Amino acid sequence: MSDAARQEQLLTQGFCHFPKILNQEILGELIRVTDRLLDAEPAEHHQKVRYQGSNISVAYQDPVFARLFTWPNTLEALASLGYPDPKWWSSFLLSKPPYGPPLYWHQDWWAWDHPCSADPHLLQAFLMYYLTDTTRENGCLRLIPGTHARRVDLHEKLPPAHSEETYEAPLDAPMFSLHPQEIDVPVKAGDLVVGDARLLHAAHANQTGQRRSLLTLWYFPAFKDLPEPIRAFVGRKKPLEPPDWWEGDAGKLMESLVPRYAGSAEPAQWNRVPGEHLKY
Numbered sequence: 001m002s003d004a005a006r007q008e009q010l011l012t013q014g015f016c017h018f019p020k021i022l023n024q025e026i027l028g029e030l031i032r033v034t035d036r037l038l039d040a041e042p043a044e045h046h047q048k049v050r051y052q053g054s055n056i057s058v059a060y061q062d063p064v065f066a067r068l069f070t071w072p073n074t075l076e077a078l079a080s081l082g083y084p085d086p087k088w089w090s091s092f093l094l095s096k097p098p099y100g101p102p103l104y105w106h107q108d109w110w111a112w113d114h115p116c117s118a119d120p121h122l123l124q125a126f127l128m129y130y131l132t133d134t135t136r137e138n139g140c141l142r143l144i145p146g147t148h149a150r151r152v153d154l155h156e157k158l159p160p161a162h163s164e165e166t167y168e169a170p171l172d173a174p175m176f177s178l179h180p181q182e183i184d185v186p187v188k189a190g191d192l193v194v195g196d197a198r199l200l201h202a203a204h205a206n207q208t209g210q211r212r213s214l215l216t217l218w219y220f221p222a223f224k225d226l227p228e229p230i231r232a233f234v235g236r237k238k239p240l241e242p243p244d245w246w247e248g249d250a251g252k253l254m255e256s257l258v259p260r261y262a263g264s265a266e267p268a269q270w271n272r273v274p275g276e277h278l279k280y
Helices: 003-015 026-037 043-048 064-070 072-080 153-157 228-236 248-257
Strands: 015-018 087-096 103-106 123-132 142-143 181-185 194-196 201-203 213-218
Touching: 003 015, 003 194, 026 064, 026 087, 026 213, 064 087, 064 213, 072 194, 087 248
Parallel strands: none
Antiparallel strands: 015 194, 087 213, 103 201, 123 194, 123 213, 142 181, 142 201
8 A cells, every 4th residue: 555545544534554564573572571561460450451451551661662662664654644753652552361352442532622623634643563463353453434533323322431431331332332334454463553543443352262462552643733732731741751771772762752842831621522523
């Protein structure tokens, strides 16, 4: 797929796919490190976030994450979409255990009160790296194309993403339903899926006996162009500064990826419920 075709798909459908972004060396290292983090998690953590499988914030636990956040192929992919100066915000390890349940429908944008929410261009992006090949059987991504920019009936049936209501919902709730417009997005290990934070997405259950893990990285692709209240909210949260041991080129590059704000604007309000800015 050409750069122009991916740009168009991201604008109109809310996602695009880059094959073979990670090489086998870093992929193997990420699998070893994430397996160690998952094995160290207490059982009660997995029970609370059973629909996600896990929800472990990752940043500087291991030097391999320094390489991932600043991975040249990823930065080149974002530049090819028209975003040469992205800013990283957070990252999470999400892993479905063997025979883990599905992940509910949700979107992750958090500033729906602000008019910029109606902007068709990418405000915040999720970058998903699956660490194994994915299929419908082991819990691949599913999404409803275009729902970053238009409302569908499902929007009215969903609670705020990753709230207590979602954690405690029964499997027959609308948030687990099949939708006539949904598609599956199976990928290979080391591929990259870039998606709009406003896009409705979910994941199938893991019906296999193997763990299915992914790393979700959150970026602001064009942070300097965001409205000042959005930048104020992001920048006034204490940024995750690179540790002293993170030296060399990765450390220097990571410093340029941290979002900062020094102005005086009132921060945007946190609201994960799509409102008037999302039209039918």
